[in-house]
Amino acid sequence: MEQVVKYIKDNRERYIEELKDYIRIPSISTLKSNIPDIKKCSKFVADNLKNAGMKKVKIIPTAGHPLVYAEWMGAPGKPTVLVYGHYDVQPVDPVELWKNPPFEPVIKSGKIWARGADDNKGQNFIHIKSVEAYLKTTGKLPLNVKFLIEGEEEIGSENLELFLKKNKKLLKCDSVLISDTSMYAPGIPTINYGLRGLCYMEIEVTGPDRDLHSGSFGGGIANPINELAKIISKLQNSDGKITIPGFYKDVIKLSPIERANYKKLKYSDKALMKEFNVKELQGEKGYTTLERMSGRPTLDCNGIVGGFIEEGAKTVLPSKASAKISMRLVPDQDPKTISKLFTKYVKSLAPKSIKVEIKDLHGGFPIVMSLDDKAITAASKAVSKAFGKKTVFTREGGSIPIVVDFAKQLNAPVVLMGFGLETDNIHSPNEHFNLKNFELGMLSSVYFFEEFSK
């Protein structure tokens, strides 16, 4: 193992250069214009896995973006780990707020700055590179490893879900290893044991059949932006509770033990306010900030458009307005049920003066995992050894929809070994990834393979 660790240290600069090449490919999954980049990126991942010494490397086409699969099964009798990650990234807008062009990675203050640096290229590259270090030095791995790197995580993983159902044998494993979450705090080794689910909706409101002069018609004809704003404002009450009837019906309450564990983490509200420059925090009454951000469901407007949005003023009563609204879910909420309840309630809130159309864009189930598992214990030991501190267990507020399918379809424990930081600006301008976490991540990966092979 020493030579593996030495290889990682000796090849640090080259690894970072390769990560930059990976990041330079603008693999934005939601934009049709970037389909050629998605293809190019899947090839980059496949080639890198091949060069690392992985076998049976395949680019698997789907109805959407391709999957990349690889395996090394040279350790009969030993457990098999399936490493999952995603090579697709989020759009870069608002692009003018980036300090460097989003796909021209820059190294500054020990961090790599670019879209995808953390979410998820930097994080999945950790495991590709730890495997390379093993195979180039010892010629083998201490256990069997499969890789599955997809291109549609940021748009809901629907094609992977289908693939998974049909390829349970191919993907059979004893644990799934994922680095696509955040650490509790800088330097604190963290294993996540939960993810929130998601129900992502779009509301389109139509008033008059064309844009109107707001002077001539304001006061007579309903303004769709005004009406949409009223609808959105009614989705939560002053206690921060979501008002959709039945919304909380399937929510499993936080147990006293869980609440005590949350408390032990000593989350600092002050530090959060300072980091993001806000004067006050808000949310559901009766819960701490950390509970609200990971253990309770939420509703947020992600985007809203309508009317005149260019520079200057134009007096207009627009014909249409729309909003994208996401709800983060916790066990046992079901995204399809929530979607129905949302649709029914929003329709009931709309006055006759407007037409409302509601679309369900995508969703994913929430999960909370048992900590009582060999894979989790091995992972906890591994990150603790790499970072030299005691491991902390947290629930993540974000979502990785495919995790529930892995747990159900493959019947294998999922290890969420995140190396991102809450302040890495994922999905936002100036995304970055701490290179220290990249390095310690590779050590964690090596230690995990070692520990789990025992």
Ligand code: BES
């Ligand atoms: N890496 C994130 C998940 C995540 C979010 C981890 C926040 C840590 C903190 C993942 O790539 C992601 O963004 N997931 C989406 C899923 C959705 C598009 C279906 C999310 O949570 O919004």
Ligand code: MN
């Ligand atoms: Mn993401």
